[in-house]
Amino acid sequence: MKITLHVWRQKDRNAQGKLVRYECPNVSEHMSFLEMLDVLNEDLTTKGEDPVAFEHDCREGICGSCGIVINGVAHGPMPGTTVCQLHMRHFKDGDELYLEPWRAKAFPVMKDLIVDRGAFDRIIAAGGYISVPAGSAPDGNAIPVPKEDSDRAMDAAQCIGCGACVAACPNASASLFTSAKISHLGLLPQGQPERYERALNMVQQMTIEEFGACGNIGECEAVCPKRxxxxxxARMHRDYMNGAFSARPNAEAGSAG
Amino acid sequence: MKLESRIPSGPIEKKWDNCRFDMKLVNPANKRKYSVIVVGTGLAGGAAAATLGELGYNVLCFSHHDSPRRAHSIAAQGGINAAKNYCNDGDSIYRLFYDTVKGGDFRAREANVYRLAQISVGIIDQCVAQGVPFAREYGGTLSNRSFGGAQVSRTFYARGQTGQQLLLGAYQALERQIDAGSVKMFTRREMLDLIVIDGVARGIVTRDMGTGKLEVTIADAVVLGTGGYGNVFYLSTNAKNSNATAIWRAYKRGAAFGNPCFTQIHPTCIPVSGDYQSKLTLMSESLRNDGRIWVPLKKGDARAADQIPEAERDYFLERRYPSFGNLVPRDVASRNAKMVCDEGRGVGPGGYGVYLDFADSIRRLGASTIRERYGNLFEMYDRITGEDPYSVPMRIYPAVHYTMGGLWVDYRLQSTIPGLFVIGEANFSDHGANRLGASALMQGLADGYFVLPYTIGDYLANTKLAKADESHVAAREALGNVENLTKKMLGIRGKRTVDSFHKELGKYMWEYCGMARTDKGLQFAMGKIAELREEYWKNVNILGSNEEINQSLERAGRVADFIELGELMCRDALERRESCGGHFREEWQTPEGEAQRDDENFSHAAAWLYQGDGKTPERLVEPLEFEYVHPSQRSYK
Structure with missing residues (x-):
C-alpha cells in the first residue's frame, strides 16, 4: 500500500522545525511502523537526504525508547501498543499520517522526533526507590506479600517510562508516570518506611521539572501502552496529602557514642 | 601470554569464601579516593554502578541510551533462576551448579558456575527487598516455574517482564546513588576506545551522541557491562542498538576475546515475515511449559493446524526426548526445529516455522489460567502476526538470542588487561557453550551486585597507579584514533547504506556460522566477510557530520566492528573441531544427530589475542578441569 507521511523535521534543539512530506510507495501490511520508517530512511540516504532521526531500541514494546505522535495520538491508533509494535495492517492504502515528537516543555526536542526525557530520571532519583544497599536484604520469603498487593504493584510497575502520558496530557503533566512508581513501591510492605516522603519528594521534583498539574482528563491512561x-x-495524591499533613522535622539521628 | 584463571584453592564450596578472605579490602574512608568507570547500565553494569556507589567509590557511569533504564536487560521475559528450593522439589546449590555445567555442555569453568549458584540465593532476597514485584502464591510466598534444562522449579518471575522488573530495581538503586552524588551518570555517551596507561586500563574515550563531542575520562579502573554481540547476525532478538563496539575496541587494546563462536540460538521466536524485517521477537521459553511443539508428519502438508488430526502430527521433542520433552535446553530445541524444517515439514510462509500449540493446556487449565501466565506474550504475538494464539497455534522459529562468548575474564572478572573488568553478557564466563534459560539475569546480577564489587576492591588495594589525566600521551593517542576513524568514515561518501552492509554480513553469519557449521562453509564465509570489509571502507555512505545527532554514523562504527568480529567468530568456529552446545559442527555429531564433543582436544576455553590489523590473532587456551561434574554425553532423553 501507499502511505503519505508528514514528518516533523528539526535540525537541533534551537532550530525551527517544520513538517516535511514524504511518500512511502511500497508499504507491506506486515511491516511495523518503524520498519516503514527504516525503509524511508534507506531511500533518503541513498538519495543523499538526511534520514529521519527517531528513537527506538528493543522494538518489543518494553524499553520505552520509541514514541511518535501519529495524527495527534501518542503511539498511534492502537490502544495498549507502543509505536514499535504498531503494524501497518492497521492502516489503509492512501492514508496520510502526521508524525510529530512528544511535545512538552519538560521534553525539549533534540532532533526530528527525538526528545530529551532526562526529567523522568530525575523524578526517580528524587525518591523512586527503596533504600536497600546490596547485601542487606532478609530472605525473600521472610515478608509474605498478599498476591493481590503484589499483582497491583506489578500493574503499576509495568510503566516503561516512554512519556506518552506527558505527550497526551493537555497540561503536559507527568502524574501518571510519577504515580505509577509511587504506587508500585507504596503497595508493597518493603516500600512502607519511605512511602510518604517518597511521594512528597517525587511530586516536588515533578513540579521543578515544569510538568503541569493533573486535571483528571484521562488522556494519559488512554494512550498508555501498558494501560x-x-x-x-489518586493514590499518589493520597500519599502526598498524608505526607504533607503529617510531615515533621526530622528526628534527631543517633550519633557515635 | 598465558591465561591465568586465578581459581582459588580449596573444595568447590569453599572457593568463593577463600577468595573473599584472601582479597585485600579498601578502607571505607579510602574508597572515595578511587574512581571507577562503569560502561553500560543493564543488569550487570547498573547493579555494579549502584553497588560501587553504595560502597563509597566515585563512580562514573556511561550509557548510550537516553536513560539507564533502557538497557536491553529490560527485554528479558521469562525469569531468573535461584537455588532457593522453595518448591521443596529437590533443588540445591549443587544441583543448579550441576545443571548449568551440564547445560553448558562442559565448556564453562566449574568454580565460576558454583559461585554463581551460591550467589543466586542472595539475588532473589536483594530484588525482593528492592520492591521487585515477583509473582506470588495466595499465601504471599514467592512463586516458581520450571524452565528448559532443569527438572525442578527454580525460576522466579514477574509475569513475562522479569528482566524489566529486575532492571528497574537496579536502575532505581542506581538513581538513588546518582541523587546521593556517589555516581555521576553520563547518558547518550558511546564508548569508542579504551585508554591503557602503563599496561593497565585507565580510561575511555566516548562520543556525546547529542553533540558529537569526543570526551576523555580517566579513572582508576574500568568496568564493561556492555552486553552481547548477537546483532552481528543483523537479525536477532537483541535491541537494535545493542552492539559490540565497547568490547571490540577493548579487544583491539589487548583484552583477549573468549569463545567468540559460542552463540545461542533461541528456539521460540516469531518467524521472519519479509526482507524489511528489522529484528526478531522472542517468545519466552516459559511458553514451553504449557505449549506443545509440533509439525505435520507429512512433508509439505498445507492444511491449517486445526485440520491436521492428532495422529498426523509429530510432537518431535516429546518423541525424541521423553524425559525432558518440550523443556529440553535451547540448543537442542533449536537444532531439532531446524531439522524438521529442513526435512520440508516446516509450517507457515516459507516453511521455516514450527507450531507451539496451547490447545491442550487451554482445555486442561482454562483460557484464564493461560492468560494469567502468558497474557502479555500472547498479546505481543497477536500484535506482530495478526493471529490469536488462543485459537490458532503460534508459529515459531529459532533466532539468535545470546552470546555465551565475550571478553575472557579470570575468576575475579578481570580481563587480560589489568584494571579492565568485564561483567554480564559482555564476558565469556559462566555459560560454557550453551546458556540455560533464566540464567542470564542471574549472572548479570551476580556479577554486578555480589562479585565485582569485592574483586575490584582487591585490585585497587593492591595496585599502585601513577597519576594520569586527559593530557597523558596514551589518552591523546586514543582520542586521536577515534577522531581519525570518524573522519575516515564520514569521508567515504560511497553508494551503499550502513544497513545494507549489516544485512549482508548477517546473511553470511546466519547461513554459515549459525545453527550448523562446516569447515567449508566457515572458510567461505571468512572470504566473503573479508571482501565485505574491504568494500565497506570504500563504499559506505554516511551522510551528515560528527557534530550533530547522527544515527547513521553511530551505526557505521558498530557495523565496522561487527564485520571484524564476524570474521573472528568464523575463525573460532573453524578452529573448534568438535560440536558442543550451541556450536554444532556437522562433521562432529552422534549417530542420533546430537552434538559430539571432543574432550581430549577441546576441553578448553579459547581466547583470541589481537595482533594488529590484518594479522591472524593468537589463539590462547585455558584448559578446563572437571573435578565435580564429570563430562558425559549430554542426554535429555
Whole structure:
C-alpha cells in the first residue's frame, strides 16, 4: 500500500522545525511502523537526504525508547501498543499520517522526533526507590506479600517510562508516570518506611521539572501502552496529602557514642 | 601470554569464601579516593554502578541510551533462576551448579558456575527487598516455574517482564546513588576506545551522541557491562542498538576475546515475515511449559493446524526426548526445529516455522489460567502476526538470542588487561557453550551486585597507579584514533547504506556460522566477510557530520566492528573441531544427530589475542578441569 507521511523535521534543539512530506510507495501490511520508517530512511540516504532521526531500541514494546505522535495520538491508533509494535495492517492504502515528537516543555526536542526525557530520571532519583544497599536484604520469603498487593504493584510497575502520558496530557503533566512508581513501591510492605516522603519528594521534583498539574482528563491512561490506570494518580495524591499533613522535622539521628 | 584463571584453592564450596578472605579490602574512608568507570547500565553494569556507589567509590557511569533504564536487560521475559528450593522439589546449590555445567555442555569453568549458584540465593532476597514485584502464591510466598534444562522449579518471575522488573530495581538503586552524588551518570555517551596507561586500563574515550563531542575520562579502573554481540547476525532478538563496539575496541587494546563462536540460538521466536524485517521477537521459553511443539508428519502438508488430526502430527521433542520433552535446553530445541524444517515439514510462509500449540493446556487449565501466565506474550504475538494464539497455534522459529562468548575474564572478572573488568553478557564466563534459560539475569546480577564489587576492591588495594589525566600521551593517542576513524568514515561518501552492509554480513553469519557449521562453509564465509570489509571502507555512505545527532554514523562504527568480529567468530568456529552446545559442527555429531564433543582436544576455553590489523590473532587456551561434574554425553532423553 501507499502511505503519505508528514514528518516533523528539526535540525537541533534551537532550530525551527517544520513538517516535511514524504511518500512511502511500497508499504507491506506486515511491516511495523518503524520498519516503514527504516525503509524511508534507506531511500533518503541513498538519495543523499538526511534520514529521519527517531528513537527506538528493543522494538518489543518494553524499553520505552520509541514514541511518535501519529495524527495527534501518542503511539498511534492502537490502544495498549507502543509505536514499535504498531503494524501497518492497521492502516489503509492512501492514508496520510502526521508524525510529530512528544511535545512538552519538560521534553525539549533534540532532533526530528527525538526528545530529551532526562526529567523522568530525575523524578526517580528524587525518591523512586527503596533504600536497600546490596547485601542487606532478609530472605525473600521472610515478608509474605498478599498476591493481590503484589499483582497491583506489578500493574503499576509495568510503566516503561516512554512519556506518552506527558505527550497526551493537555497540561503536559507527568502524574501518571510519577504515580505509577509511587504506587508500585507504596503497595508493597518493603516500600512502607519511605512511602510518604517518597511521594512528597517525587511530586516536588515533578513540579521543578515544569510538568503541569493533573486535571483528571484521562488522556494519559488512554494512550498508555501498558494501560497504567489513573487510579494510581489518586493514590499518589493520597500519599502526598498524608505526607504533607503529617510531615515533621526530622528526628534527631543517633550519633557515635 | 598465558591465561591465568586465578581459581582459588580449596573444595568447590569453599572457593568463593577463600577468595573473599584472601582479597585485600579498601578502607571505607579510602574508597572515595578511587574512581571507577562503569560502561553500560543493564543488569550487570547498573547493579555494579549502584553497588560501587553504595560502597563509597566515585563512580562514573556511561550509557548510550537516553536513560539507564533502557538497557536491553529490560527485554528479558521469562525469569531468573535461584537455588532457593522453595518448591521443596529437590533443588540445591549443587544441583543448579550441576545443571548449568551440564547445560553448558562442559565448556564453562566449574568454580565460576558454583559461585554463581551460591550467589543466586542472595539475588532473589536483594530484588525482593528492592520492591521487585515477583509473582506470588495466595499465601504471599514467592512463586516458581520450571524452565528448559532443569527438572525442578527454580525460576522466579514477574509475569513475562522479569528482566524489566529486575532492571528497574537496579536502575532505581542506581538513581538513588546518582541523587546521593556517589555516581555521576553520563547518558547518550558511546564508548569508542579504551585508554591503557602503563599496561593497565585507565580510561575511555566516548562520543556525546547529542553533540558529537569526543570526551576523555580517566579513572582508576574500568568496568564493561556492555552486553552481547548477537546483532552481528543483523537479525536477532537483541535491541537494535545493542552492539559490540565497547568490547571490540577493548579487544583491539589487548583484552583477549573468549569463545567468540559460542552463540545461542533461541528456539521460540516469531518467524521472519519479509526482507524489511528489522529484528526478531522472542517468545519466552516459559511458553514451553504449557505449549506443545509440533509439525505435520507429512512433508509439505498445507492444511491449517486445526485440520491436521492428532495422529498426523509429530510432537518431535516429546518423541525424541521423553524425559525432558518440550523443556529440553535451547540448543537442542533449536537444532531439532531446524531439522524438521529442513526435512520440508516446516509450517507457515516459507516453511521455516514450527507450531507451539496451547490447545491442550487451554482445555486442561482454562483460557484464564493461560492468560494469567502468558497474557502479555500472547498479546505481543497477536500484535506482530495478526493471529490469536488462543485459537490458532503460534508459529515459531529459532533466532539468535545470546552470546555465551565475550571478553575472557579470570575468576575475579578481570580481563587480560589489568584494571579492565568485564561483567554480564559482555564476558565469556559462566555459560560454557550453551546458556540455560533464566540464567542470564542471574549472572548479570551476580556479577554486578555480589562479585565485582569485592574483586575490584582487591585490585585497587593492591595496585599502585601513577597519576594520569586527559593530557597523558596514551589518552591523546586514543582520542586521536577515534577522531581519525570518524573522519575516515564520514569521508567515504560511497553508494551503499550502513544497513545494507549489516544485512549482508548477517546473511553470511546466519547461513554459515549459525545453527550448523562446516569447515567449508566457515572458510567461505571468512572470504566473503573479508571482501565485505574491504568494500565497506570504500563504499559506505554516511551522510551528515560528527557534530550533530547522527544515527547513521553511530551505526557505521558498530557495523565496522561487527564485520571484524564476524570474521573472528568464523575463525573460532573453524578452529573448534568438535560440536558442543550451541556450536554444532556437522562433521562432529552422534549417530542420533546430537552434538559430539571432543574432550581430549577441546576441553578448553579459547581466547583470541589481537595482533594488529590484518594479522591472524593468537589463539590462547585455558584448559578446563572437571573435578565435580564429570563430562558425559549430554542426554535429555
Amino acid at each position: 497504567i490506570s489513573i487510579e494510581n494518580i
